[in-house]
Amino acid sequence: MCGIFGFVASDRFSAGADQLGRLAAGLFLLSESRGSEAAGLAISNGVELSMFRRAQPASRMLGTPEYKEFVGSRFCSTSTGANTLVIGHSRLVTNGSQGIEENNQPVSSDHCVGVHNGIIVNDKELWELNPDLVRRSLVDTEVFYRLFDKNFSLSGDVVGSLCNVFGAIKGEANIAFLHDSMPSLFLATNVGSLYWLRAKKTGLFVFASERHFLTSLILQFRDLFSECDLNDVQQLRVGEGVCVSPNELSIEAFELSAAQATSLSEKPVSAAKPILDHSPKRKELCRCTRCILPHSFPFISFDKDGVCNFCREGAPIRRDDRQTLEARISGFRSKDGSPDCIVALSGGRDSCYGLHVIKKELGLNPIAYTYDWAMVTDEARRNSARMCGELGVEHIIRSADIISKRKNIRINIEAWLRRPELGMIPLFMAGDKQFFHYASQVSRQTSVPLVIFCGGNNLEITRFKAGFCGVQDRSVNTMVGLDLPGKLRLLAYYAKNYILNPSYINRSVLDTLFAFYSTYVNRQDFLYLYQYVDWDEKVIAKTLSDSYGWESSGDSNSTWRIGDGTAAFYNYIYYTVAGFSEHDTFRSNQIRAGLITRDEALRLVEQENQPRYLAMREYAALVGFSLDEALTVINNIPKLG
Structure with missing residues (x-):
């Protein structure tokens, strides 16, 4: 199934924007073996959370001018003196056509942007049981983050909300997400298909769907992982999750069980930062001030009052x-x-x-x-x-x-x-x-x-x-x-x-x-x-x-x-x-x-x-x-x- 990956570069990371771009590309190419029908990633610098998705293999997407501009501008602005959080996805389509951008990942809800590897087999039932949730895509992943939003808005408890959602779903879920009110990366799994690696001296935390991907990174990027050896790759066990804080790359683990930890309970802030989707979209259309025809309508013109x-x-x-x-x-x-x-x-x-x-x-x-x-x-x-x-x-x-x-x-x-x-x-x-x-x-x-x-x-x-x-x-x-x-x-x-x-x-x-x-x-x-x-x-x-x-x-x-x-x-x-x-x-x-x-x-x-x-x-x-x-x-x- 799909490959998910990502990394956290703390404000101590000094290798530069080019290395962040190479690291993202390396993870994309490794993960493409698990799915090559679409690819995307999200980047956060603690202020802005932006997404980029394309319905094409990662290897092809990496060469496009749009992708290069996207990652270049964001890594340049975040690699020095700021934390950088990245999650990515290389997709094998199971439901929801990749030709529709909303079905590709990362998926965004009202407060989360996240990726998912696996299949939630009861997503239809979950939508029917929660008619108050707004559905924007046909991919099963969306219901996970919509349910998380709903639970978190009531409790302000990350772990409790995750436990509730994992308890409701049936199937396989390995997830990684960023939340607009917390400067942290969250990982969780109910099958154990997540691995992570931390290089404290470099100021870097990396995760991926397979151990092999991370051991390959160690060999490929010796300058970034000079302190690490192949045995430092850790598996996230079944029913486990972690919260990774960019500051000092601290890792706080939790269990996806009824005995919910409280140390991660945080109330959402009142002013959420926007999730900016950089999927291919048109610019904001200028519409007639009297009717609603836009400036893209053939043979249209507007007078000084904006009337067509x-x-x-x-x-x-x-x-x-x-x-x-x-x-x-x-x-x-x-x-x-x-x-x-x-x-x-x-x-x-x-x-x-x-x-x-x-x-x-x-x-x-x-x-x-x-x-x-x-x-x-x-x-x-x-x-x-x-x-x-x-x-x-x-x-x-x-x-x-x-x-x-x-x-x-x-x-x-x-x-x-x-x-x-x-x-x-x-x-x-x-x-x-x-x-x-x-x-x-x-x-x-x-x-x-x-x-x-x-x-x-x-x-x-x-x-x-x-x-x-x-x-x-x-x-x-x-x-x-x-x-x-x-x-x-x-x-x-x-x-x-x-x-x-x-x-x-x-x-x-x-x-x-x-x-x-x-x-x-x-x-x-x-x-x-x-x-x-x-x-x-x-x-x-x-x-x-x-x-x-x-x-x-x-x-x-x-x-x-x-x-x-x-x-x-x-x-x-x-x-x-x-x-x-x-x-x-x-x-x-x-x-x-x-x-x-x-x-x-x-x-x-x-x-x-x-x-x-x-x-x-x-x-x-x-x-x-x-x-x-x-x-x-x-x-x-x-x-x-």
Whole structure:
């Protein structure tokens, strides 16, 4: 399993910053034999506690400019006249994808930054038993430090808290951590896979997962361990722990038992020092002072008051009213109860509510039509069935070649990962655009000329997708395409990227061209319901829930996009790289329309932009690509802004 290691250099350590860097590198390279899928370390000088993590082998990470800058600046500032505490980790993945930075170690909780070797097999049960704990990752290590925080906040007793946590977990745990209120290093184990070595004259304490690692260090760094021989390496026994104080490198041992020592009981200080995570992240985004769009949004600009040009243009509004709608549909309304309209039904909230309005409020007799293109979610299918069953509406389904569609998605994702471009992300969803084509086909086959689309209210305009292609989209409705110059510029952008990345020239090309033709060339004169009908999120959610028992997604508080199996993945990319997703544009449009406040929007997107890992994993499994590899690439893309 994983390799953990670290050292404490007291203020008497005088060998210099270069030696600290060499020591850290030596421990990384030795520990990599226990895991090479991710690596990271944390460094504390008693004032600042900083982390650095990468989803790559330690041997590769050590050569990166970012790592060299990180350790160089911190060791230079701490090696003379100050204590330095370091913990590190070389990871073998057992749970929690290494492509997600939060799953890699060191792991941080509210007050600890720590590493762990082993597997906590009852972590799921512990989270369920402690619903007050906030979970940020999928790795089992996190529950250990969250539980420690909880216990320590109540007792202020390090040993007692550790005993409680070790008593609660099942499995294997060798841990090392730093606490933001105590200038000490803590080690503990329930299996004995920790070894330590102290060189008092040099002012150095070192620990690692194997005896061999430390004996190798003695031979490799004779100048640092001149007073030590191979027999000086000590094992931390089963059920033991130590607290290492940088001052004089004093070691205080304790037992992980009911007979809790009290000599280490310390109350947490009132002002905790921050844990600074130096994982790859973007700079703080500057947002519009009226809406929440950031400066990384394509074609955005701000005036002297910090208001963006999209806010100055005003809110997207529906252009017509219910009276105009009644006039338009009057000529189609049947007098004998026969079908008089085709309603596109995706299973998402807008189309489901639209079907309700069309049947219950407008009194039409619809046929529901669904194009299942391979990425319609199970929730969407069940919700469509609920709606049609309750309303007594015929439901026509057109299904694509699911296997072929998913293969097209996979090869385009794999092509994109070779040369990531935000503007090319819609290629993942190109296969669904034929729903326009099949809507016309169903209309002809049923001899029902009126086709109504209920998806894509004006608040859902996502102009940034064309914006990342260098095309300024000024369309006033999300379901209505670009103007002719915009279409030509979009084609030119795609042509350029196909040339730069020939991997896109694959079996999916014809399907993609068909999608472009269906979307931008051969679009029919469909009726778009939300150009005439008010869209109110609360009314929609309440109606669907109360009247139809509508099902939401189990991994998201939002009801938007849960019918689209691709949304969790592409929004993760947009948010990770650009700092915003579709949710930010949607909430910004709501602000402009006076439906929510800016503070409310910020609170909502903080929740909505949380990665939907379960949905992404299901998506990857269906399509057939490695989510771990994809997330590793995505998280290493340079951040905008």
